[in-house]
Structure formats: structure tokens, C-alpha cells
Amino acid sequence: MKTNIRKWTSKPVVKPLLALILMVVAMSFLSENFATSDNFFNVLRQVSVNLCISVGMTMVILTGGIDLSVGSVLALSGAVAAGLVRGGISLPGADLFIGATFWGACLAALAVGAGLGAFNGLMITRFKVPPFVATLGMLTIARGLTMLYTGGFPITGLGSSFEFLGTGWLAGIPMPVWLAFLIILAFAFYMKKSKTGRYIYAIGGNERASLLSGIRVDRVKLWVYTLAGLLSAVAGLLVTARLDSAQPNGGSGYELDSIAAVVIGGTSLSGGRGSIWGTVVGALIIGVLNNGLVLLNVSPFWQQVVKGLVILGAVVMDKYSTKTN
Amino acid sequence: MKRQLIRFAGLLLGLSLLVGGNSCHDRQQKSRGKVAVIISTLNNPWFVVLGETASDRARELGYEAHLFDSQNNPFKETEHFDNVLASGYKAILFNPTDASGSVVNVLQAKRAGVPVFCMDREIDDIDACTSQILSDNYSGCIELGKYFVSQMKGRGNYVEILGLVGDNNTWNRSKGFHAVVDCYPDLKMLSQQSADFDQNKAMEVMESMMQAHADIQAVFCGNDAMAMGAYQAVLAAGKAGKIKIFGFDGAADVINGIRDGKIDATGMQFPRVMARTAAEMADKYIRGEHHLPKKIPVAVELVTRDNIARYEAFGKEGE
Amino acid sequence: MKTLCYKYGKIVLLVLLCLLALRLSFYTESLSARQEREKLSQFSPGQEVDYYWDNYRSSLPGRALDLSAFVGRFRQDPQALAAECGGTPGIGFKTFFLVKTETSDFTMRDDCLELRVEGVKWQIPEKVFGNLARDASGWFDIEHYRNMTEYNEVSSYLNALIMQHIQQVADSSFASGRSCRVCGAVELALDQPLAEAVTLIPFELEFIP
Numbered sequence: 078m079k080t081n082i083r084k085w086t087s088k089p090v091v092k093p094l095l096a097l098i099l100m101v102v103a104m105s106f107l108s109e110n111f112a113t114s115d116n117f118f119n120v121l122r123q124v125s126v127n128l129c130i131s132v133g134m135t136m137v138i139l140t141g142g143i144d145l146s147v148g149s150v151l152a153l154s155g156a157v158a159a160g161l162v163r164g165g166i167s168l169p170g171a172d173l174f175i176g177a178t179f180w181g182a183c184l185a186a187l188a189v190g191a192g193l194g195a196f197n198g199l200m201i202t203r204f205k206v207p208p209f210v211a212t213l214g215m216l217t218i219a220r221g222l223t224m225l226y227t228g229g230f231p232i233t234g235l236g237s238s239f240e241f242l243g244t245g246w247l248a249g250i251p252m253p254v255w256l257a258f259l260i261i262l263a264f265a266f267y268m269k270k271s272k273t274g275r276y277i278y279a280i281g282g283n284e285r286a287s288l289l290s291g292i293r294v295d296r297v298k299l300w301v302y303t304l305a306g307l308l309s310a311v312a313g314l315l316v317t318a319r320l321d322s323a324q325p326n327g328g329s330g331y332e333l334d335s336i337a338a339v340v341i342g343g344t345s346l347s348g349g350r351g352s353i354w355g356t357v358v359g360a361l362i363i364g365v366l367n368n369g370l371v372l373l374n375v376s377p378f379w380q381q382v383v384k385g386l387v388i389l390g391a392v393v394m395d396k397y398s399t400k401t402n
Numbered sequence: 403m404k405r406q407l408i409r410f411a412g413l414l415l416g417l418s419l420l421v422g423g424n425s426c427h428d429r430q431q432k433s434r435g436k437v438a439v440i441i442s443t444l445n446n447p448w449f450v451v452l453g454e455t456a457s458d459r460a461r462e463l464g465y466e467a468h469l470f471d472s473q474n475n476p477f478k479e480t481e482h483f484d485n486v487l488a489s490g491y492k493a494i495l496f497n498p499t500d501a502s503g504s505v506v507n508v509l510q511a512k513r514a515g516v517p518v519f520c521m522d523r524e525i526d527d528i529d530a531c532t533s534q535i536l537s538d539n540y541s542g543c544i545e546l547g548k549y550f551v552s553q554m555k556g557r558g559n560y561v562e563i564l565g566l567v568g569d570n571n572t573w574n575r576s577k578g579f580h581a582v583v584d585c586y587p588d589l590k591m592l593s594q595q596s597a598d599f600d601q602n603k604a605m606e607v608m609e610s611m612m613q614a615h616a617d618i619q620a621v622f623c624g625n626d627a628m629a630m631g632a633y634q635a636v637l638a639a640g641k642a643g644k645i646k647i648f649g650f651d652g653a654a655d656v657i658n659g660i661r662d663g664k665i666d667a668t669g670m671q672f673p674r675v676m677a678r679t680a681a682e683m684a685d686k687y688i689r690g691e692h693h694l695p696k697k698i699p700v701a702v703e704l705v706t707r708d709n710i711a712r713y714e715a716f717g718k719e720g721e
Numbered sequence: 722m723k724t725l726c727y728k729y730g731k732i733v734l735l736v737l738l739c740l741l742a743l744r745l746s747f748y749t750e751s752l753s754a755r756q757e758r759e760k761l762s763q764f765s766p767g768q769e770v771d772y773y774w775d776n777y778r779s780s781l782p783g784r785a786l787d788l789s790a791f792v793g794r795f796r797q798d799p800q801a802l803a804a805e806c807g808g809t810p811g812i813g814f815k816t817f818f819l820v821k822t823e824t825s826d827f828t829m830r831d832d833c834l835e836l837r838v839e840g841v842k843w844q845i846p847e848k849v850f851g852n853l854a855r856d857a858s859g860w861f862d863i864e865h866y867r868n869m870t871e872y873n874e875v876s877s878y879l880n881a882l883i884m885q886h887i888q889q890v891a892d893s894s895f896a897s898g899r900s901c902r903v904c905g906a907v908e909l910a911l912d913q914p915l916a917e918a919v920t921l922i923p924f925e926l927e928f929i930p
Contacts, residue, residue, distance in 0.1 A: 116485075
């Protein structure tokens with residue numbers, strides 16, 4: 078019994094989880110509007126976008142890399158989906174108009190995200206560009222492509238399917254929350270049970286050793302970056318659906334929130350240690366913090382300071398604990 | 403491990419108590435309800451004046467007012483709306499980030515029964531907002547255009563620097579200007595580019611325009627920040643005084659610029675008037691008067707060196 | 722044999738799924754039907770403005786104040802006059818009025834037609850811009866338009882009609898005209914005395930021989 082408890086409490090996700098519980102309790106006392114079901118779903122809905130991105134970011138960081146392009150890929154996929162739903166191909170000769178359906182637009186957006194992610198992966202594996210630089214390049218490339226595609230204008234009026242995806246409810250839970258939840262379950266399972274999941278941890282822990290023991294490191298890395306791009310595209314669809322418009326400068330700064338969620342959740346930036354569930358707790362901490370500070374009417378300027386301090390605090394605590402352990 | 407956990411918990415609790423303690427004071431004063439003031443960005447002093455005047459007026463009328471910054475990001479704005487609607491606010495004084503993208507948020511507020519009053523920028527839906535109080539940019543730029551024509555004596559070459567192309571106001575201003583100036587065939591527009599309402603970008607755009615065309619005699623900028631950027635470019639090229647500069651907004655540096663003869667004219671918007679009107683309409687609505695005009699344009703006045711004495715930054719002298 | 726079936730079965734299934742996804746991704750419709758629908762939803766000020774111009778212009782003189790009486794009352798008590806028959810589009814604007822007059826004291830200048838009534842020069846400009854005509858006519862309610870851009874397009878269209886009307890009348894009957902009859906709109910600031918020259922935007926202009 079005692080060893081069981083020790084096993085559970087030594088998991089890296091426990092500390093952030095306890096911190097989250099403490100925060101929720103503190104906020105409930107400090108603001109009467111925090112502990113309502115409306116607000117609870119608000120926080121979950123707001124966090125769902127970051128959750129999608131952060132799951133992909135967790136896998137990337139576990140391999141020892143980083144992906145700075147998630148925000149721009151999010152914007153481009155959202156723009157592509159919106160553009161396809163609004164536009165189409167006209168063939169005056171045959172009096173025919175071919176337009177994309179909601180599913181077609183979503184598939185296209187996912188393809189764009191996965192494609193850009195694969196491009197990142199190629200740059201990193203084939204051309205040996207450091208992940209920071211490769212994804213930094215993609216950040217500006219994707220942003221530029223988004224500006225080109227939208228012409229600087231937001232694309233609006235996307236129809237009822239997008240509206241349902243962004244603001245609809247299913248069995249009492251908002252759609253974006255369902256989507257994020259399914260993604261978390263799927264990928265947590267994938268990381269734990271599948272071969273590739275274990276390879277990801279191995280590569281992060283010691284890349285050279287993994288290579289020597291026969292793991293196809295390049296293949297796995299390429300796959301991981303493609304997945305990150307795909308998940309950014311999912312997040313892009315959620316954002317576009319929520320706003321009923323694709324914004325040309327959408328998604329800026331989302332990569333930072335995502336990295337923060339991963340770090341607070343206990344994943345090490347040098348790779349090999351961490352988990353999807355830790356990231357989930359990290360994203361929830363950021364979401365509760367954002368929401369709580371607004372409900373407490375803290376000045377927007379102070380909110381930024383507090384957020385930064387929490388991130389630093391989390392990393393320092395983590396480093397401190399690994400040193401003493 | 404246990405010790406650090408306790409330390410961490412203590413840090414977090416302490417932080418939240420510190421932060422919460424600050425806001426406890428507000429809640430203890432008796433008020434007639436809460437009013438949210440959601441502004442598109444607090445990075446620009448013009449919008450800070452808009453937001454703070456609205457909050458101050460709401461407080462004068464007996465409400466508890468809170469200011470939210472959307473950071474020019476419609477998603478952040480959606481989050482603010484979510485939080486506001488879950489916290490029992492009685493009215494929202496709103497400055498939208500995007501005319502079409504913000505419609506969803508306002509409709510959500512309407513469904514929740516919270517009245518929304520738009521300030522300065524409109525949304526592309528006449529029924530969603532309870533009332534919209536905006537500057538008549540079109541008429542303001544018509545006056546500016548007439549002054550422009552008289553200053554240029556009906557002939558010459560000019561360039562135009564636009565604001566954000568996705569913003570309705572950019573095109574309202576440009577169309578007002580062109581409605582007048584295009585009637586004079588001897589006034590030629592050599593180039594028209596966007597600098598996103600940003601001062602630095604406008605400086606770069608103006609520099610490239612001056613490189614491309616040696617005979618620019620005037621420049622019309624969609625807002626005052628860009629007019630200052632254009633002025634800096636003109637000054638650096640040694641052409642100060644040779645190129646006439648026209649802006650729009652009524653910001654502090656351009657008002658001083660007009661006094662010093664650096665800028666030729668601008669259109670004075672009245673953020674304080676709009677903010678106060680919005681707060682007063684919210685008050686009327688909360689008291690029960692639901693038949694309010696849906697759109698109230700506020701005049702923009704032409705400010706030149708001839709009438710500069712009557713104006714100061716963001717409004718009339720002594721307002 | 723079984724494994725072969727299994728392997729090929731998987732590929733066939735995958736191909737079928739891709740085809741299904743592809744088919745579900747798009748739809749087709751008649752191009753002309755779509756263009757028809759789009760035209761209906763797009764805003765064109767022309768139809769509305771033309772309707773009012775053709776059918777309601779003649780009722781304007783009935784609502785207009787005679788210019789001589791107008792000037793007298795304005796000089797005496799502008800606030801009362803404004804409260805009775807003036808209007809403003811919003812906060813901070815000048816007040817607009819509908820006026821009419823018939824006079825033989827007029828001259829054609831370079832850029833305007835100038836009428837002199839009650840010691841004030843009423844100038845009908847060659848180039849009409851601004852929202853005065855739209856606002857003074859009372860035909861267009863701001864709350865019926867999606868945004869200010871569309872509301873202002875009404876102005877440009879109306880101004881174009883007015884300019885066309887002025888040109889037509891000036892070309893055809895100015896030369897032979899002994900007196901000029903006009904019904905139009907003016908805008909004045911209530912806190913300032915009447916200026917020497919005031920712009921008058923005409924809805925109806927004619928020269929009587």
C-alpha cells in the first residue's frame with residue numbers, strides 16, 4: 078500500500094495537479110463568479126485551443142525539439158478552411174460551380190497543417206536545420222502565406238456547421254471541449270501504448286543511444302512534427318469556428334502559451350521526461366489563472382506579469398526538485 | 403518533496419490573496435451594477451482615452467466599471483465576452499476589434515440579455531447592438547478633402563497611406579477623401595499603400611514612396627500615427643515644408659505638429675464625447691428606456707492652423 | 722491466401738474511404754443560379770435611390786420652407802426654427818433644412834450657380850459631395866443599412882443624380898431663363914450668424930422663361 082502511494086505521488090504530473098487544485102480552491106473563495114458551471118465551461122472552452130496545440134507541442138518537446146510555428150500554421154489552416162467554405166471554382170462554360178463542403182474544408186485545413194508540419198520535419202531531419210530555426214522560419218512563411226491568401230481581410234460568414242463546431246453543445250458539454258478531450262485521450266493512449274510513443278521518449282532521453290539501438294530517429298521525428306502541424310490545424314478550425322471568421326493575424330503568440338503549458342506540466346525542455354496529462358494540467362493552470370485574474374479585475378498589465386512569474390516559478394520548482402531528488 | 407510542495411502552494415496562495423486583496427476594496431462600495439468596458443487595444447493612447455472616459459462616466463453615474471483589453475485579438479475579445487457574460491455585468495461598452503468578426507460576440511451578449519453599446523467602430527450588423535456611437539469618418543474626410551483641394555489649389559501630385567485594410571474605418575475615410583478629390587482631374591494620386599495604422603510602418607512606406615516618385619507634393623494618411631511616421635520620413639529626406647501632410651484622429655503629437663506648422667490638417671474625432679454618450683445610453687437602458695437610436699454618428703471636425711487654438715489633444719479645448 | 726486477401730482488402734478499403742472523403746468534400750451547383758443569389762444579397766444603392774428620386778421628389782417642395790421667410794426666422798431665433806423644421810444626422814453636426822425659392826436675381830459663376838435672396842448668396846455648386854442631400858431628403862433611415870459604408874454609397878449615388886440633374890437643366894434652359902426656381906437643402910451652424918455665402922444642394926432646379 079505504501080509503495081503504491083509512493084509510485085503515484087512520484088509521477089511528474091502530481092505536483093502541477095496539486096497546484097491546480099489549490100488554485101481552483103483559492104479562486105473559488107476569492108471570486109463568487111468563479112465556481113459557477115457557466116464559468117467552468119468558459120475556462121474549458123478557452124483552454125481547448127491551447128490543449129490541442131500543446132498535445133502536439135508535448136510530443137515535439139519530448140523528442141528534444143521545439144515548434145515555434147504552431148500559431149502561424151493555425152492561422153493558415155483556419156484561413157484555408159474559411160476560404161474554401163466561402164469560395165469555389167466557377168466553370169462558366171458548363172454553368173457549374175464547385176464549392177467545398179464543411180468536411181471538405183476541414184480536410185483541406187488538416188492537410189495544410191500536416192503538410193507544413195511535415196515540411197518542418199523534413200528541414201529538421203533531412204537538412205539538419207536546428208528545430209528552433211526551422212520552425213522560426215516556418216512561423217514567418219506561414220504568416221506570410223496567410224496574409225497572401227486572405228489579402229489582409231478577415232474571411233467571415235462561414236455557415237451553421239462551423240457555428241456548431243465553435244459554439245454548439247453536445248450532451249451538455251461544448252463542442253470544442255469534446256474535441257480537445259478526444260484528442261487528449263487518443264494521444265495519451267498513443268504515447269503510452271504504442272511503439273512510436275515509446276520511441277519518442279527514447280529519442281528525447283538519449284538520441285544517440287536510440288539511433289544505435291535501431292530506432293529510426295528521423296522517421297519518428299518527421300512523424301512527430303507532422304502531428305504537431307495537424308493538431309495546430311485542428312486548433313485553427315476551432316478558433317475559426319468560434320469567431321465565425323478567419324483572422325489574418327490570428328494565432329500570434331499561441332506558441333508561447335503552448336510552451337508554457339508544456340513546461341508547467343512537468344515536461345523537460347531537453348526532452349525525455351514528461352507526459353500528455355502533465356501538459357493538460359499545465360494548460361488548465363494557465364486557463365484558470367487567466368480566467369481568475371480577469372474575474373478578480375486585476376489590471377490587464379499585471380496579468381501578464383503574474384503569468385510570467387507563474388511560469389518561472391513552475392520551472393524553478395521543477396529544477397529544484399530534480400536536484401534534491 | 404512535501405516541503406517544496408507546501409512552499410509552492412504557499413507562493414500561489416499568497417500571490418492570489420495579494421491580487422484578490424486589491425480588488426476586494428472595489429466590491430465593498432455600493433453600486434448600481436457592473437459595467438464592462440471592452441476596448442480593442444490599450445496600446446494606443448486614443449483608445450486609452452476612450453476606455454478611461456467611458457469607465458469614469460459610468461462610475462460617475464453610479465456603476466462599477468471594469469476595463470478589458472482585447473489586444474487587437476478577436477479571440478481574446480471572445481474570452482472577455484465569455485467572462486463578462488458569466489459574471490453578471492449589466493451592460494457592455496464595446497470597441498470592436500473587427501467589424502465582421504466581433505458580430506458573434508455581440509449576438510452572444512444579446513442572447514444573454516446584456517445590452518451592448520459600440521463605441522467608435524461599428525459592427526456589420528444593425529440589429530445586434532443596442533446602440534452604436536461612431537465617428538462619421540466619411541463626412542470628416544470630405545471636409546478634409548475640400549481643405550486639401552484648396553491648399554493644393556486644385557492641382558498636384560499626392561500619395562495616400564491607408565490604415566488596416568480589414569477595417570471599415572480605413573475605407574470610410576479613403577472614400578470620403580476621394581469623393582471630393584477625384585472630382586479634380588489635375589490632382590493625381592501617384593501611389594496608395596497600407597501601413598496598418600502604425601507609425602513605424604508608415605515611415606518606411608513613405609520613404610519608399612519618395613524614392614519611387616520624386617515629385618510628391620502631399621500625402622494623406624488614414625490616421626495621425628501614420629501622419630507622424632510620414633512626417634519623420636519627410637524630415638529625414640530634407641523635404642519638410644515641401645510636402646504637405648494630412649492626418650486623421652486628433653492625437654496629441656499631430657495637434658502639436660499643426661501648431662508648429664509641421665502637419666497641415668487633421669480630422670478631430672471626439673473619443674470623450676463618444677465614450678460619455680455610450681455610458682449615458684447604457685444608464686438609460688438599465689433604467690428601463692429601451693427605445694434608443696441604433697446608430698448615432700458623431701461629427702468629425704477639421705483642424706487646421708487657422709482654428710488650432712480651439713482644439714487640444716482628443717477634443718476641444720477645456721472639454 | 723488469407724493474408725493476401727487481408728492485405729488487398731485493407732488497400733481497397735482505404736481507397737474506398739479516400740474516394741468517399743473526396744466526394745463528401747465538395748458540392749456542385751448551377752453557376753447562374755448562384756450568381757443570381759449573390760446579386761440579390763449584394764447591396765446596390767441604385768435601385769432604392771432611383772425609386773425615391775422618381776416618386777418622391779415632387780413632394781419635397783411641400784415640406785420646404787420659403788427662403789425669405791426662412792432667413793428672417795433664422796436671424797431671429799435659429800433654435801426654434803431648428804426645433805420645428807431642422808434636423809441633424811447625429812451629435813456635433815450642423816443643422817439641415819429644406820428650403821425653396823424663386824428669384825430672378827441669379828448669375829452663373831465658374832464653379833457654381835449663385836442666387837441672391839435676402840442679402841445672402843445661395844450657391845448651387847457644380848460638384849456635389851457629402852451627406853447633406855441624403856440626410857435632408859429624409860428618405861433614407863440609417864438604421865436600415867448594414868454599415869456606414871453602404872449608407873455612404875447612397876450619398877454618392879444620390880449626389881451623382883443631383884449633379885446630372887443640374888447639368889441637364891443648366892444646358893437646356895439656362896440661356897432662356899428669366900427666373901430660377903429651386904428646392905433644395907442647406908446646412909447651417911445654429912450658434913453662428915448666417916454667412917455671406919451658403920451652399921445649397923438642389924433637388925429640383927428649373928429656369929422659367
